[in-house]
Every structure is written in structure tokens, then in C-alpha cells.
Amino acid sequence: MSKFWSSTVKNTEPYQPGEQPYEAGVIKLNTNENPYPPSPKSIESMKLAVNDHLRRYPSPTLDQLKIKIGEKEGVSDQNVFVGNGSDEVLAFAFQAFFEPNEAIKFPEITYSFYPVYCKLFDIPFQEVPLKEDLSIDVEGMKSAIGGVIFPNPNAPTGIALNIEQVEEIVKANANKVVIIDEAYVDFGAESAVQLTHTYPNLLVTKTLSKSHALAGMRLGYAVGQKHLIQGLIRIKNSFNSYTINRVTLAGAEAAVQDEEYYREILNQIIATREWCKDVFEALSFEVVDSKANFLFLKPLHVDAAYLYEQLKIRGIYVRFFNKPVINGYIRVTVGTDEEMRALIQAVKEIVRCQVHNYV
Ligand SMILES: Cc1ncc(COP(=O)(O)O)c(C=O)c1O
Incomplete structure (x- = not known):
């Protein structure tokens, strides 16, 4: 102290x-x-990006990478927000969509960064106990005052909700933002990205740290309707214009294309x-x-x-x-x-x- x-x-x-x-x-x-290791194409792109251009700032709008992520996810680049790891995307989302005085809900056992952000940004929270089998309690996640966040699959249990259960939670909180943290979705759960076309209150976050073996480069992103993405961009541009470095950008662009x-x-x-x-x-x-x-x-x-x-x-x-x-x-x-x-x-x-x- x-x-x-x-x-x-x-x-x-x-x-x-x-x-x-x-x-x-x-x-x-x-x-x-x-x-x-990461995709060999991604490593090659990163090596090539270590060049004279590093004296210049990277793109503040990240358009090329957003286009590639949009193609992979089946959405427009306008529906994509990119950040320095999904932890940064989540931090911006807490600031953009949750309020002091309105308690958000997340599972009692979950990613331990959520309560840290809540304290930092002065957002109250209600922890919803897991069911006896350690799965997320779908009923308990409904009707939140301030919004909802949970990982799917949950961490550290690894248990996934199915897409119908995720949709139920999104629908039951129609007036508040529901964030589905899909850091581990590629290992066998169903992604909620396609639901973002239907639900204006749904934000899905993903990362290249786990499935794409790029934890060391720090690249995460969010998919949602344009108004949510614009909210994130406003926070980001009030914090740091250049969150993603040129080398990471090059590696990420190649990685998301190497299915x-x-x-x-x-x-x-x-x-x-x-x-x-x-x-x-x-x-x-x-x-x-x-x-x-x-x-x-x-x-x-x-x-x-x-x-x-x-x-x-x-x-x-x-x-x-x-x-x-x-x-x-x-x-x-x-x-x-x-x-x-x-x-x-x-x-x-x-x-x-x-x-x-x-x-
Ligand atoms: C559930 C969950 N969400 C988000 C993250 C953050 O990942 P990153 O910041 O590397 O994208 C992690 C990392 O362990 C995680 O477990």
C-alpha cells in the first residue's frame, strides 16, 4: 500500500x-x-512483418483483419471488434455495456477475471451457483438487472451449454447485454455467433490464444451487431488507438485463414x-x-x-x-x-x- x-x-x-x-x-x-505450434503460414507472415514498416504505427481500424475474421465467422467486418487478447475485449465490454448500480450475473464458478473487472469498474455482481452436476444454471442466469456474462464452455469446468440453452439466456435478458465468452468453443462446443444476427443484445467473444496457438501474440475479438461494436470502438479509442501491433496483425490474418x-x-x-x-x-x-x-x-x-x-x-x-x-x-x-x-x-x-x- x-x-x-x-x-x-x-x-x-x-x-x-x-x-x-x-x-x-x-x-x-x-x-x-x-x-x-501456430500455423506455419502465420509464423511466416509474422517473420515477414518484422521489417522497416515497424517504424510506422499499425492500423487503428484493423480493417483487413476484421474482413478476414468476418469471412471466417459468416458476418460483416462491421460486426467485428478486435482487441489485444480477449481479456482486453472483455474489459472494454464491461465498460461499454455494464453500469454501476446494476448488478450483472455470472456463474459462481467461472473465469476469475469477471469479478476483477467488476471491482475495477465498480459494477455490482450476483454470482449464480452452479447446478449439482457443475453445469451452469440456465434458469438462474435469466432476468439479470445489469447484464450477463459466462464462458461457453465454462471455465474451469469445461462443461458446455447447448445452443438452445444459450439462446434461452439471451432471450430472457432482452434488455441487457449478454456476453458469451467463447475462449474454448473450438474444442467442441457450439458457437453462438450465428445468433448475433437475430439478437441485438448478444456479444460473443473469441480468442486466438487457445485454439490458434497464439497466446504469445495477444489477439482476441468480439462479434455482435453494429451498435455493440461501435460501443466497443468508442471505449477503445478513449484508451489506446493502436492496441494491436503490426506483427500480431500479420500473424492473425494468416492464422484465421488457415482452417x-x-x-x-x-x-x-x-x-x-x-x-x-x-x-x-x-x-x-x-x-x-x-x-x-x-x-x-x-x-x-x-x-x-x-x-x-x-x-x-x-x-x-x-x-x-x-x-x-x-x-x-x-x-x-x-x-x-x-x-x-x-x-x-x-x-x-x-x-x-x-x-x-x-x-
Ligand atoms: C474463459 C476465458 N476467457 C478469456 C480468456 C482470455 O484469453 P486471452 O486474453 O488470451 O484472449 C481466458 C484465458 O485463459 C479464459 O480462460
Whole structure:
């Protein structure tokens, strides 16, 4: 605490990102990054973008990239907003569409950045408990005073609502903005983008960080009707005109066009995830039906915090949330088959030290 801090700084409770260990040999399964490289075409474009033009500012309007994203999503470029990671898009959306004095709703267990933005922007919130099976309570998300946000699939459970359930929530909050955070949608859930044609209150956010293996470049976007996009642009242009650098722009443009490459790695990640679900079930874990690139696992024979610590000692980083309802679980990013085999081996060793006759 410093006497020079503003009351805003004093009152914030910053988001705690997952650890970013730099030691060689670490198996990093804690921040839901893609285990495969970005599209070779994207890497080539980024290399070519490191040139003399870097002395100039990048485009403030990002027209070319918006056109490409629009083509991929089946919308006009006027329906696309681009930001420096979807975290930035979400921060702008909270400012653009939610009000102090009007409580927004989000699930009690969800992406922990939402309450951080609420505190920062002075937006009250109501946390809607999950159902017993850890899925989002559709009824509970209806009739919000100030608006709604939730990820689909949800994080950190990975459970997805189907498109009819998403539509029900959008319809039941017709006078307020509903934000569907689709950071993980490409790993097996249904996107709500097509519903944006029908619903003026729906904003869908996506990111190239996960499915497109570009977390290091920071590129996220939102799709919605023009009036919502204009609202986001007003906030962005009151904050920073040039949020996306030239290299990221070049890489993102190539990435969103390389469907073939990404289909292949997405299929691989999904296959690994499904294989791991079976393995962990056989190892006496409760396995949530994740449609994301991570697994939410409840060890039945050992304490989740202990398992997390023991894995870390062995150089395997997963995520543990010390929070009621979910403190019995670990969240594990789906890595390569080789990384997952190492994880499984380590888990067996750790549990065997605690439990006689374990597999
Ligand atoms: C649910 C959810 N939304 C948004 C993000 C932000 O992603 P990015 O800022 O990298 O686009 C994350 C990142 O982990 C996430 O889990």
C-alpha cells in the first residue's frame, strides 16, 4: 500500500494468472495454451512483418483483419471488434455495456477475471451457483438487472451449454447485454455467433490464444451487431488507438485463414482429451465432461492440493483453485500425448505413495 495510490488502485484485487515457469523440461499444463505450434503460414507472415514498416504505427481500424475474421465467422467486418487478447475485449465490454448500480450475473464458478473487472469498474455482481452436476444454471442466469456474462464452455469446468440453452439466456435478458465468452468453443462446443444476427443484445467473444496457438501474440475479438461494436470502438479509442501491433496483425490474418492446419491440431487435442478422460476414470478420478482443451479432475484417493504440489515438485504444472466447491479438483490443460503420458505416470506414483493396492 502506498499513499500515492488512487482509491481505485487501493480497492482493486488483481487477477492472478497461472504460473509461467521458465525452467527447461517443465511440463506446462496450467494455463490452457495449445501444445502445438501456430500455423506455419502465420509464423511466416509474422517473420515477414518484422521489417522497416515497424517504424510506422499499425492500423487503428484493423480493417483487413476484421474482413478476414468476418469471412471466417459468416458476418460483416462491421460486426467485428478486435482487441489485444480477449481479456482486453472483455474489459472494454464491461465498460461499454455494464453500469454501476446494476448488478450483472455470472456463474459462481467461472473465469476469475469477471469479478476483477467488476471491482475495477465498480459494477455490482450476483454470482449464480452452479447446478449439482457443475453445469451452469440456465434458469438462474435469466432476468439479470445489469447484464450477463459466462464462458461457453465454462471455465474451469469445461462443461458446455447447448445452443438452445444459450439462446434461452439471451432471450430472457432482452434488455441487457449478454456476453458469451467463447475462449474454448473450438474444442467442441457450439458457437453462438450465428445468433448475433437475430439478437441485438448478444456479444460473443473469441480468442486466438487457445485454439490458434497464439497466446504469445495477444489477439482476441468480439462479434455482435453494429451498435455493440461501435460501443466497443468508442471505449477503445478513449484508451489506446493502436492496441494491436503490426506483427500480431500479420500473424492473425494468416492464422484465421488457415482452417486446414487448425482443424488437424484441434482434432488431435480433442482425441487426446477423450483418451485422457478414460484413463483418469480408470485411475479413480471423477472426470467432468469437458468440451474445452482442459480436464477438470477430482482425485478420489488423494487431496487435490497435495496432488498439485507433488506434480509441481516433479516439474508438472497444473492448476489448483483454493475455492469452495472446486477445491477438490485440479485443472489440467490437454497437452501432447507424450506430456499426458508423463502426467499419468506421475499421478500413479504420487497416489501409490498414499494408497495401498492402487493401480
Ligand atoms: C474463459 C476465458 N476467457 C478469456 C480468456 C482470455 O484469453 P486471452 O486474453 O488470451 O484472449 C481466458 C484465458 O485463459 C479464459 O480462460
